[in-house]
């Protein structure tokens with residue numbers, strides 16, 4: 001099944017009505033809606049830029065109630081590119097040990113795309129939490145096989161069995177052609193991953209450098225995935241050349257799209273404003289052109 005389906009099946013299989021899922025934000029757009037669709041209650045915990053957009057132990061402790069079923073972790077993160085270190089996960093594990101009813105859904109889909117830091121994941125750093133952790137991965141990102149729709153999950157047997165039941169009554173399985181392609185990807189040479197990561201690193205550095213030249217934007221250097229998540233606080237309150245007031249990150253994203261033909265996603269979609277998310281899974285030429293237009297767009301505001 002697709003990586004997205006693995007997450008959905010896990011939530012659908014496990015959540016009783018009103019049970020809570022702790023979601024550190026900024027988060028991938030689908031998490032809160034998936035939780036709601038499965039009858040659960042998303043509990044969003046804002047993780048500020050100052051702390052690298054990462055959940056801290058005290059934030060986790062404060063969010064947990066007797067109704068908490070899951071903590072969602074996504075490292076490297078979509079949209080921020082934040083990567084949790086082994087030490088940061090261990091600090092969260094200390095809290096989780098105090099709350100035996102809380103499970104961890106670790107979405108590791110960007111595992112292979114880290115730059116300055118080593119990848120770490122909860123089931124590996126805290127083996128005593130292994131039995132309450134679902135680890136999700138797939139071929140979409142590291143193997144550039146997004147359209148093939150192949151992902152996988154590893155976790156407690158009872159949960160995996162329940163997820164299988166749901167899968168069996170929905171689409172049964174992803175196409176057999178995709179499954180064979182994924183076997184080939186996972187069992188063949190992995191040299192391309194290093195190549196991809198070094199190309200992404202070059203693109204990341206270009207995009208961060210350029211965005212920091214744009215008046216009103218400020219862009220931290222992300223450690224993984226292929227996204228940057230600059231703050232656009234400095235453009236809020238300004239006016240476009242035709243007099244429109246930029247009140248939100250959505251206004252800014254629409255201005256970039258309508259007037260400069262650059263597509264970015266407003267931070268509000270990821271439950272964090274005022275930010276925009278830019279994917280650098282594009283060519284250096286396109287990224288250069290897009291960033292130059294963003295710089296021009298910011299300069300045209302007054």
Ligand SMILES: Cc1ncc(COP(=O)(O)O)c(C=O)c1O
Pocket residue numbers: 002003004005028074077078107109138140146149151
């Ligand atoms: C954090 C995260 N998890 C899961 C997925 C789902 O991957 P797929 O669309 O290949 O199912 C994505 C896709 O963008 C993602 O960013």
